[in-house]
Amino acid sequence: MSASAKSRVNDFVIRVANVNGTGSASANSLLMKTIFRMGVPVTGKNFFPSNIQGLPTWYEIRVTKDAYLARSGDVDVMVAMNAQTYEKDLNRVTPGGVLIYDSTWPRDRMLSRSDITIVGIPLARICNEHFSNARARILMKNMAYVGALAALLDLDMEVIRTLVEETFAAKAKLVPANMEAIELGASFAREHYDCPFATRVEKLDKTAGHIMIDGNTAAGLGCVYAGATVGAWYPITPSTSVMDGFKTFCERLRVNKETGERDYCIIQAEDELAAIGIVLGASWNGARAFTPTSGPGISLMSEFLGFGYFAELPAVVFDVQRVGPSTGMPTRTQQADILTAAYASHGDTRHVLLFPSEPNECFELAVKAFDLADRLQTPVIVLLDLDIGMNDWMCKEFTWDDTYRSDRGKVLDAKALESVENFYRYLDSDGDGIPYRTYPGVHPKGAYFVRGSGHDKYGKYTEESSDYREVVDRLNRKFATAGELVPKPIIQRSKHHTDMAIVAVGSTDYAVREAIDRLASNGVHLNYMRIKAFPFSAEVSTFLHEHERVFVAEQNRDAQLKSLLTLETDYPKERMQSILHYGGLPMHCRSVIEAIQQSAAQGEAA
């Protein structure tokens, strides 16, 4: 062991470099789940290629006793399983760290470093000796590195065994082989290295009341709980697992056991244009309906989103953002659809947006999205990103209030229609900009004509300026009402007085909060506001005005959140400064810290 190795108990990052298609995902998940079950907060980030087999893939696990669930920017333990990227992986290790490689094959002597500990385990050799099947040899190599790490990092073997048994509950005969591979890796490490290392895991009790889940699955579950019955979609990375989740839960919870009949209808559409059309048709006809998609899908859905806005139809869209523009990098993360989503479609259109920051919020805000869409009779777009959607996050267990009843908004039922003389679809009788609607087929008096063409407040076709303006001006009043109904921002104030603040949305939350803590320990204090929705509630503007200088941290090149704040609040834009992280990997706290320190230094110099 190198003398420079520092002790990093429960506070380090493991990165596994592998080739995609080799089955490493289950090994990495086993590793992470073991640490989680040992009571130590942990987070996993998968950096995978847009490919099925053969390209480099990395999985990063941060073990974090303080529950800082963003990336730290360091790599303390590298498991270099991919010869293709070995050199890059070697260089990526933080000084004092550990590199584990497959020593079956000789390593170029040039590819070494003296400031890290290098651990060679002949993974391929030991697996080839013990397993005869070619596929098993590849898969078991992954289990063998889990075993080696278990010995080196002092992971609980019993926890590992339990997890393996749970994983293969349906195929119990696979348990012994997997455990054997794990033991092989562990024994070799124990025999040849002084185990455990100083960088290791120690049991804690900090994960009780938490689960590990990805945001897409959480959103799919939220749709079930919201009472959504119609889901339409066109497969697109990274949103596909929203519908996978919805489908899995529906198969368990929404199928009549006697008749096999389903209380849901999932439609794989021919494209995203059709997917949103299906959602609008279903919502119009009285069901709760949704579609998951990603950036290219939002572009295609734009025409219909404008229709939904103008004809005032509820719709719930999950946009799991990926790197753009165009096809971009489908398996990398960004927050670059903010402006497109806010103003999607031609003409004067504005849409309600929700920004969950982690899976628990994906679940909660999915339900909220349906309530808001029904209440406001307009499309609501929930902006996730690949990081929240596809990575496993440690989050608080989901809870449910059994007294919850869905808010279907202002709907006149048969009884109400019976008592009105005439029903007019677009009248603002309550002054909140929200008219009453009916479900088709309920009552003869409830009929009206939905159209994307100009209409007056009675729902009749019009080309009259004043009639048209009356309707679009009311839509503006409705949007103001939306600002009162959407979730308010989360505000975290420093214990010290400060006139500096940082503003963010979505998945960057943990990186920003960790940065704020670390900056505070260096005497730099910032207040923090995480925006959860658009239109911005009054609190957003009030918070901004309390500060002389506001940093806006976001994951896109063009400062889209800052642009939206500039357009939709009266806070002077010259007092906002961007922190932009848009390379496609999740933001880490270091990029926030560096940007703020740099800015502070410049401020002092000036």
Add this chain to the structure above:
Amino acid sequence: MTFIGKPKILHGGLERNALGLTVRDYEGGMSTLCAGCGHDSVTAAIVQAFFELDIPPHRVAKMSGIGCSSKTPAYFLSASHGFNSVHGRMPSVATGAAAANRDMYLLGVSGDGDSLSIGIGQFAHAVRRNLDMCYIIENNGVYGLTKGQFSASADVGSKAKKGEVNQQPPIDAAQLAMTLGGTFVARSFSGDKEQLVPLIKAAIKHEGFALVDVLSPCVTFNDHEDSTKSYAYTRQFFHRAMHLDYVAPAEEIKAAYDEGEVMPVQLHDGSRILLRKISEDYNVNNRGAAIDYIRSHQRKGEVVTGLLYIDESEPDMHGLNRTTLTPLSEVPHERLCPGSQRLAELQQRYR
């Protein structure tokens, strides 16, 4: 679309249907299409069909896209729920509407531009899904609202009003629907109300996607000499492959037919379509034969009309999905939301 209310004058002698409604209760606003437009005849046939089927207007969702034909839902069934969607996208909205409430009658009205150009993808997939709806294409081979461009159904050699000759092969909606697995494919002519009304009635009652492709001449942009979609041309070349009668479930077949003269087709709800004077070599249940028949007449310049193909055995979208018989929009929240205890159980595997 412009909406002009039609004065409602009720004559005491107007016939009433089983719901006590008169044909006037199935009408809509005044048409703003050109005088003589074929679409207005289709509108009249739709009014007649729904009136005769005793369907409560508010149980009908009438849907359309964009174009002259797509304006027509404003001209019939004013007490029904209308949805005038975006160009070429009505099939997706109809799919959603059907998913939400399987008990509503869905009627789609589209045109050759709306269904065969911008919306051909959505049209094709609605057919594939066997969406339970009556889908009428008012086919005139021309874009009317933008003043006379060829549509994808224009025949090779047909001349535009300004003299241009179409050189691209036409897309035949009926043949297309048959190759996509369509379960009810019909063609008719707006000028043949006697055939069109029973066809629309059968299409409404068919459980699955029912296409009625109606040749519906455009008097303003495509009714001149050398157009193959003009009234004169259509009247000369449309070939009625059969006569049709629609017989409601409880209704007796009153007319006496000679044996072998009538081919009855039973629909799901017990109603029947009686095909008469059908040529001996025509088999309405055989997709391949139907296409051959259409093509053999096409070679002679003729357009075959009638019920071209029907298959009552295929399940519709809900049948394939095994959706509950209760409309999804009416399933109570308690049945849809699994509650807190289930939520705790579900999360076990994420611990």
